[in-house]
Amino acid sequence: MMRIWFIIGLFLLAYPAIAIDSNPQPFADAMTEARYKELLKELRCMVCPNQPLSDSEAGLAQDLREEVREMVLQGQSNVDIKTFLVARYGDSVLYNPPVxxxxxxxxxxxxxxxxxxxxxxxxxxxxQNKVVSTPVLTPEEQEKLTQVLNQRDPS
Known part of the structure; x- marks a missing residue:
């Protein structure tokens, strides 16, 4: 029983901590906050490979979250925010880069x-499934084969 609790404890310690936004500035409404959180999921952390900006604990990720928060609070659209970040960091900042x-x-x-x-x-x-067909012998070849086989078999 103790071993099971030990394994569970190891799993809990290995579980990555969720990045907490240190900016206490609240949003005006729930829709703006939901838009902000969804936008963070669409952006990639530039320090941590394959990790969204919302889950990263890197210092740069925290700075980018604060910058995105400010832009959302200023009323900029998602397209404007993404365009700004792409101009600054390249297409790799987006989880779905343009075609x-x-x-x-x-x-x-x-x-x-x-x-x-x-x-x-x-x-x-x-x-592999090609059937190997046995070649058809001409009458001359058949007669020659019969002669060769008869010479080997004296019966």
Missing amino acids: MPKTFLLWFGPAVLLLIAFFVLVYFIRR
Whole structure:
């Protein structure tokens, strides 16, 4: 029983702490706060790979959360906020970067690899299932084969 509690304790210690916004400035209404939280989920922390801005504990993430909060409180739209952050940090700040020539591989690469894998699989399945037919002998070849077999077998 003690071992189970120990394992549970280890899991709880390993669970990443949720970043807490240190800015105590409240929002005017619940819709603005919900928009702010949703926006933070759409933005990527520049320090922590594959972690949304809302969950990161990095100092830069805290600064970005405060900056986004100020922009939301000033009434800027989500598009304006994202445009500002992309101009400052590049497309990698967005979890869903726009489709453009430099992100084609990111958007279409998995589908292309899946198609290639499908065609390779079909090719190997067809190749393996190809029935090897026995060649049909001409009458001359059949007679020659019979002679060779009769010479080996004196019965």
